[in-house]
Amino acid sequence: MIRNPIDIATRVSPNLSALIESRVNDPDAEQPITLATVRTFVAGLLPAAFTEVEQLHHFDIDASLLDELDALIEEYGEDALAIDFAQNTASxxxxxxxxxxxxxxxxxxxxxxxxxxxxxxxxxxxxxxxxxxxxxxxxxxxxxxxxxxxxxxxxxxxxxxxxxxx
Known part of the structure; x- marks a missing residue:
């Protein structure tokens, strides 16, 4: 696994950071949690008809999380540890x-x-x-x-x- 510098977490939206945090802290999740693991989880939350254009506007948050994950995977690779992308700040x-x-x-x-x-x-x-x-x-x-x-x-x-x- 490749470890990424901590400051990359500042480029991640709060929604995606919270999702990553929940996946990493899930005791039932397989370890280690990578960007690909999180993407598979998010894709599983989307409806089967997700590819239909008229469905997109109903699921902006999930679709945008998927887009954000795809961009991170393109830049850092699917095997990048997801925890590196979780923000380490307090609410x-x-x-x-x-x-x-x-x-x-x-x-x-x-x-x-x-x-x-x-x-x-x-x-x-x-x-x-x-x-x-x-x-x-x-x-x-x-x-x-x-x-x-x-x-x-x-x-x-x-x-x-x-x-x-x-």
């Missing part, structure tokens, strides 16, 4: 949580992903909702997201490296 709500922990004046050291997990588990998102930093529904998935980042990058990774600014 916007998680970025706001990380930012709040980084800017805590009582903090001595830069926070790690584990520090952020502990802050989430200790109720920081509820306080941020109360302060208007997060919306009510934005705090639901934070714990799962930080735990996925910890599984992938390790608890001691610096949280600021995952900040996403939009």
């Amino acid at each position: 916007e709500p998680l970025s706001r949580v990380i930012d709040a922990v980084i800017n805590d004046e009582n903090r001595q050291n830069p926070p790690t992903l584990e520090t952020i997990r502990e802050a989430i588990a200790s109720g920081l998102p509820a306080r941020l909702v109360g302060d208007g930093v997060l919306e009510d529904d934005e705090d639901d998935a934070l714990l799962g997201e930080i735990e996925a980042l910890i599984r992938r990058y390790g608890a001691d990774s610096l949280a600021e490296e995952f900040l996403r600014y939009e």
Whole structure:
């Protein structure tokens, strides 16, 4: 398998990145997950009549993901590891949580992903909702997201490296 530089993930749409992440993290998926594996999965989601032009506009997201995958496969090859194309940034709500922990004046050291997990588990998102930093529904998935980042990058990774600014 050929490993690609991490910065190629910045060229991948958030939808495709999330799809790749879900395939890579699927315990039932065969390993290793390549671009060809992801393409086969996406193609399997499309209706059989996909080739009919009138069907295309009903499935823009899937068709565009397939087009995006085809372009990546053309450039990097079908055996390229899919994980290299997944973005390694936090969602916007998680970025706001990380930012709040980084800017805590009582903090001595830069926070790690584990520090952020502990802050989430200790109720920081509820306080941020109360302060208007997060919306009510934005705090639901934070714990799962930080735990996925910890599984992938390790608890001691610096949280600021995952900040996403939009």
